[in-house]
Amino acid sequence: MTEAIISLRGVSKVFPGRRAAVTAVDDVDLDVYEGEIFGVIGYSGAGKSTLVRLINALEHTTSGTVTVAGTDITKLRERRLRPVRAGIGMIFQQFNLLASRTVAGNVAYPLRVAGVKRAEREARVAELLDFVGLTDKAGVYPSKLSGGQKQRVGIARALATSPRILLADESTSALDPETTADVLGLLRRVNAELGITIVVITHEMDVVRALCHRIAVMERGRVVEVGDAYQVFANPTHAATARFVGSSLHDVPTPEILERLRRRHDGRLVLMRMQSDGGASGYLTSTLREHGVEGTIIYGGITEIGERPFGSLTLELVGEQADVERFVADVTVRAGASDLGTAAAPRPLPRHDERGSVR
Numbered sequence: 001m002t003e004a005i006i007s008l009r010g011v012s013k014v015f016p017g018r019r020a021a022v023t024a025v026d027d028v029d030l031d032v033y034e035g036e037i038f039g040v041i042g043y044s045g046a047g048k049s050t051l052v053r054l055i056n057a058l059e060h061t062t063s064g065t066v067t068v069a070g071t072d073i074t075k076l077r078e079r080r081l082r083p084v085r086a087g088i089g090m091i092f093q094q095f096n097l098l099a100s101r102t103v104a105g106n107v108a109y110p111l112r113v114a115g116v117k118r119a120e121r122e123a124r125v126a127e128l129l130d131f132v133g134l135t136d137k138a139g140v141y142p143s144k145l146s147g148g149q150k151q152r153v154g155i156a157r158a159l160a161t162s163p164r165i166l167l168a169d170e171s172t173s174a175l176d177p178e179t180t181a182d183v184l185g186l187l188r189r190v191n192a193e194l195g196i197t198i199v200v201i202t203h204e205m206d207v208v209r210a211l212c213h214r215i216a217v218m219e220r221g222r223v224v225e226v227g228d229a230y231q232v233f234a235n236p237t238h239a240a241t242a243r244f245v246g247s248s249l250h251d252v253p254t255p256e257i258l259e260r261l262r263r264r265h266d267g268r269l270v271l272m273r274m275q276s277d278g279g280a281s282g283y284l285t286s287t288l289r290e291h292g293v294e295g296t297i298i299y300g301g302i303t304e305i306g307e308r309p310f311g312s313l314t315l316e317l318v319g320e321q322a323d324v325e326r327f328v329a330d331v332t333v334r335a336g337a338s339d340l341g342t343a344a345a346p347r348p349l350p351r352h353d354e355r356g357s358v359r
């Protein structure tokens with residue numbers, strides 16, 4: 001995973017709006033490495049779809065260059081773009097299947113367009129339907145399929161011409177959680193078994209959690225943060241990222257919730273971040289014991305990102321005041337915990353870029 005298969009340099013896209021021009025993508029530099037699953041996240045209107053449409057030249061850049069598999073596609077004429085697009089599969093939120101064609105017909109469609117002979121086409125379609133688990137639906141029309149099955153057909157069709165890159169634009173947003181998990185599992189197989197680089201656009205944290213190796217966070221056309229999915233979520237440096245994590249996990253009390261907690265718990269409160277190597281709870285237990293302090297969990301949440309624990313716990317500490325002080329000093333320094341004070345002497349919640357972690 002060292003070579004960039006997609007590179008954007010100084011890329012902007014401006015749409016001439018009715019009143020004023022809209023800068024959908026604003027001076028973006030980005031590398032997506034061969035073999036990775038890369039997430040583009042952000043709220044509606046951030047510019048995610050436009051960014052991805054620039055990668056397969058469905059939109060043309062206003063400025064900057066987009067390089068795909070070594071070719072600068074911003075300089076290519078339409079005819080020369082065709083083979084580049086053939087190397088990029090795409091799946092959509094609304095599946096975009098042809099209603100008048102069977103499942104097999106839909107998957108065969110890009111092969112027909114590419115002029116693949118019938119026998120070869122049929123063999124390839126059978127292979128793809130087997131891969132996505134829809135062999136028994138070959139002769140069925142899309143209207144008879146569930147949402148999850150439709151997206152499987154979409155994936156099989158996107159893979160038909162053996163692309164090196166798959167772009168997935170909100171590919172699970174129209175699906176229920178169980179079906180989403182199913183489709184995400186299939187995308188993981190596409191990446192792991194076929195070695196295809198995947199770029200997913202999503203506003204859903206669950207998708208990122210289950211799938212992405214690295215992510216870019218977009219806000220108002222700009223990439224405000226990029227990196228390893230776990231690192232970015234564990235240590236957000238931009239408010240947009242922190243909002244994204246907080247709105248999905250709800251592990252850190254909001255100021256209002258903290259107020260309520262203080263009414264019920266008048267002891268010293270401390271916010272402990274749980275991350276990384278799984279040693280966190282052991283560290284917490286031993287440090288409490290070491291200082292002769294008891295800790296009661298009064299708020300928090302722990303989940304996984306990329307199979308690593310992630311989240312935070314808010315504890316109320318009970319013990320001799322001097323012991324509590326020493327414990328708080330210790331975990332603040334060694335584990336980046338946040339001292340929230342007491343109901344009588346409250347201390348504010350940490351800003352998003354001040355959160356530490358238990359390592």
Ligand SMILES: Nc1ncnc2c1ncn2[C@@H]1O[C@H](COP(=O)(O)OP(=O)(O)OP(=O)(O)O)[C@@H](O)[C@H]1O
Pocket residue numbers: 015016017022023024042043044045046047048049050051
């Ligand atoms: N063809 C277009 N013409 C004019 N403005 C456009 C066009 N396409 C996108 N925009 C504008 O560009 C901005 C970014 O849109 P884009 O669809 O890329 O965002 P997004 O993050 O994908 O949002 P969503 O998740 O809602 O699709 C928005 O303000 C949008 O209105």
